[in-house]
Amino acid sequence: MENGAAPTVPAVIVAIDGPSGTGKSSTSKAVAAQLGLSYLDTGAQYRAITWWMVTNGIDTDDPHAVAAAAGKPEIVSGTDPAAPTITVDGVDVAGPIRTQEVTSKVSAVSAVPEIRARITELQRSIAAAAPLGIVVEGRDIGTTVLPDADLKIFLTASAEARAARRSGELKGADVNATREALIKRDAADSSRKTSPLAKAGDAVEVDTTALTLPQVIECVVTLVEEKRAGK
Ligand SMILES: Nc1ncnc2c1ncn2[C@@H]1O[C@H](COP(=O)(O)OP(=O)(O)OP(=O)(O)O)[C@@H](O)[C@H]1O
Numbered sequence: 001m002e003n004g005a006a007p008t009v010p011a012v013i014v015a016i017d018g019p020s021g022t023g024k025s026s027t028s029k030a031v032a033a034q035l036g037l038s039y040l041d042t043g044a045q046y047r048a049i050t051w052w053m054v055t056n057g058i059d060t061d062d063p064h065a066v067a068a069a070a071g072k073p074e075i076v077s078g079t080d081p082a083a084p085t086i087t088v089d090g091v092d093v094a095g096p097i098r099t100q101e102v103t104s105k106v107s108a109v110s111a112v113p114e115i116r117a118r119i120t121e122l123q124r125s126i127a128a129a130a131p132l133g134i135v136v137e138g139r140d141i142g143t144t145v146l147p148d149a150d151l152k153i154f155l156t157a158s159a160e161a162r163a164a165r166r167s168g169e170l171k172g173a174d175v176n177a178t179r180e181a182l183i184k185r186d187a188a189d190s191s192r193k194t195s196p197l198a199k200a201g202d203a204v205e206v207d208t209t210a211l212t213l214p215q216v217i218e219c220v221v222t223l224v225e226e227k228r229a230g231k
C-alpha cells in the first residue's frame with residue numbers, strides 16, 4: 001500500500017444452519033480459525049439457559065414458567081474458535097450443558113418465544129462486535145438472527161450418517177437410539193412456531209453425508225473466499 005497502512009478486509013458474517021449432527025460446530029470452528037474470524041455456537045447458548053432452568057428447579061415443560069425466568073440468567077459466550085467458552089452467571093457450564101438431561105430438554109426451552117427473543121438479541125450484539133467478522137452456527141441464523149449475513153450455508157446429512165458420527169463421539173452409544181433421538185429433536189426444532197429450524201431461501205445447501213470433515217471445511221472456506229472476492 002502507498003501509505004504503508006495494512007490492507008483492510010471488510011468484516012464478513014457467515015451463517016451456518018442445519019439439523020443436529022450435520023457438522024455445524026466442527027466446520028464452523030475450523031472455518032473461523034482458518035480465516036481469522038470469531039465463532040459463535042448458538043446451540044450452546046440455548047443449552048446454557050436450559051441448564052440454568054433445570055438447576056433452578058424450573059419445570060421446562062411449562063412454557064409460562066420458562067418465559068417468566070427467561071431474563072434471569074446472564075449468559076456469556078467467548079468467541080475464540082480455538083477455545084470457545086460459555087458461562088452462566090459466571091459459572092463455566094461447557095461440560096454440564098452436554099448432559100443427556102439438558103439435550104432432552106433444550107428443544108422445549110428453546111421453543112419459548114421469550115427465550116428466543118433474549119438469546120437472539122444477545123447473538124446479534126455478539127456478531128456486531130466481532131472485529132473481522134464471525135461464523136455463527138445454529139438453526140435460525142440465516143432466517144431470523146442474521147438475515148443479512150454475507151454467506152448462508154445449510155448443512156445436511158442422512159440420519160444414518162449423523163447417528164454414526166454421534167455414537168462414535170459418545171463412545172459406542174446405540175446407533176438406533178441415537179438416530180431416533182436426533183430425528184425427534186429435529187422434528188421438535190423444525191415444527192416450533194417461533195423461528196424454527198429452516199433453510200433460508202438464499203442459503204447454499206451442502207450435503208455432508210459422503211464428505212469428510214476436511215472436505216466440508218474446504219468447501220465452506222472456498223465459498224467464503226469467493227464471496228469476499230465478489231464472485
Ligand atoms: N463430514 C463429516 N464426516 C465425518 N464426521 C463428521 C463430519 N462432520 C462432523 N463430523 C463429526 O460428527 C460429530 C457431530 O459434529 P458436530 O458436533 O460438528 O455437528 P453439529 O451439527 O454441530 O451437531 P449439533 O447440532 O447436534 O450440535 C462430531 O464428532 C464430528 O467430528
Ligand SMILES: Nc1ccn([C@@H]2O[C@H](COP(=O)(O)O)[C@@H](O)[C@H]2O)c(=O)n1
Nearest residue numbers: 042043044046106107110138139140189
Ligand atoms: N439457533 C439455534 C441453535 C440451537 N437451538 C436449540 O438448541 C438445541 C441444541 O443445539 P445444538 O446445536 O447444541 O445441538 C437445538 O436442538 C435447538 O433446540 C435453537 O433453537 N436455535
